[in-house]
Amino acid sequence: MNSISVKNLNKQFDKFKLDDISLNLKQGTVLGVIGENGAGKSTIIKLILGLLHKTSGEILIFDKPIDRNEIEIKTHIGYVSELTALPNEYKPYYIDKVFKNIYPKWDSNKFFKYLEQFSIDPKKKFSDLSRGMRAKLSLATALCHDAKLLILDEPTSGLDPVVRNEVLDILREFMLDEEHSILISSHITSDLESIADEIAFIHDGRLLFHQSIIEINENYGFIRCTREDLKNIAQNAIYATRDDIFGVEALINPKKISFNIDIAPATLDQIMLFLTRHTA
Amino acid sequence: MLAACRSDFYLMKSTIRAYLIAQLFMVALAIATNSQYLYLFYPTFTSVFLTMNASSYNSSSGFSSLLLSSPISRANVVVGRYLFLLLFCIPTIILSCFIMFILGDATAYEMIRLMLICCTIILTLMSIFTPITYILKPNYISVAFLCICFIPSIIVILLKPVIKRSNFDIQYMISTIENIYNSLPTLTIILFISLVLLAISITVSIAVFRRKEF
């Protein structure tokens, strides 16, 4: 079953268009969405959650259209966004008081246990919490109501490596249950490489590719060589190149290379850079 | 509905504390200067300020998107806001009138009259100002509020020559108003009209909020 299924999604803004996006998130997997700032990652997530209204297309969550079953579906969704900042005077225990009556399965004990685990004082004002604590608080809010689907919009941006690791560990713990799925959008590709099963790459409002990381490993390789060596490689194996004064770097398809050359597996960063900035 | 109301309450908790302290101050001032209307002036207009504050808290942080990603309908959020404003202002008015009655500054009859009038004013102000906080962008809300506050005076200034020309009998107008002021049934009818206005305002707000994008 697909936790999220998006078909031909279009959204027209004044100066930006989200063009015919189709992707899906299988239950029990983690989908990472990568792309430059302003490529449309947050827009897709907001459209899925109903915070923005789509121009055309179909969005199904747990195989049900969100237009009709919105309330029922949202009881199973946890949302974390760098935008879900709280007002300065807000205190963490207010969250418990407010959401206790909104989510049917809200577990107060679990919420306070998480706060204790993260050393967040429930009575401290939001403005007094550090950035890492705010991120962990948002995550705790999303995890305390028995959610089956986590939708995370840049959950680790601006966090130090220690906190980022903590957050990822919590997400991995969440994934131990095979009914749970995560949609995570991030431009910290190293995080995605260690947790995502599939990657969707959004650029300029369009979906460039959506593949599993094993396929990406097989289909994208990185080489560094001289310009002459590059001429010996078949054109259809090269995705993009970058020249500098000492040689040339290229993103290639290792499966189409016949001769022996030192090919390193391309990182998501390199793939993103080459496919958006440089051309074959 | 109640959940959204509770959410607004916690959102504004610190502001409410400040307002209640200000109200106590006004009560003390009223007792000291023996001026009845100070009791009631403040809570009546607090509803407007609360709306403005609530909407600014909501929009300046991303709290709306957190709230809307949870299983609560947009209509519920709007009705919750109205409920919150009503639940804050109306009991404050009733309490203030009661204090006036106990302290002997007003008879029972006057107390009921004042309650009806103030509730009508509160409901009307809420009906006008709350949809504005949903329709306009946060920056423009305070400007709009100021403009609306000045509209009555502008109308009076514009109408002054018209009134002068048409031999309008001000005495007659004043006596009509006094009659209305003195008759409880008329006041009740006017309150009822303001309730209808509130219902229309809620419908408008829900319709606007449904279309809103975050």
Next chain:
Amino acid sequence: MNIILSQNSSKPIYEQIVEQFKTLILCGNLNANDALPSMRLLAKELRVSLITTKRAYEELERSGYIYTIAGKGSFVCSGNHETIYNEQFSQITQQLSEVVSRAKLNNVSLEDLQNLLIKLYEQE
């Protein structure tokens, strides 16, 4: 049970996992019908994606090292000794052929090579 992965190796991670498990099974650290950790637990502990451990287990099953019971998990196959022997023999053949071609290239005689083999075998 120790699984060590290298981020810098050019081998895909799932292949590394496959090799590590094969070594554990062949060396006797994992015996017949021992349970392997669940795919999800392994993914969490090794800090890799689920799809990687899933692929690794699929490979191991394909190569006949493990079998999976739906709902229960994956277990080490028994009676593997012949397969293991054959696989190891083919790997040794491959390595020896490299040694032989290098020897030929450098004019090392067959007799010298045989003596070397006997010396090394008896050394252990």
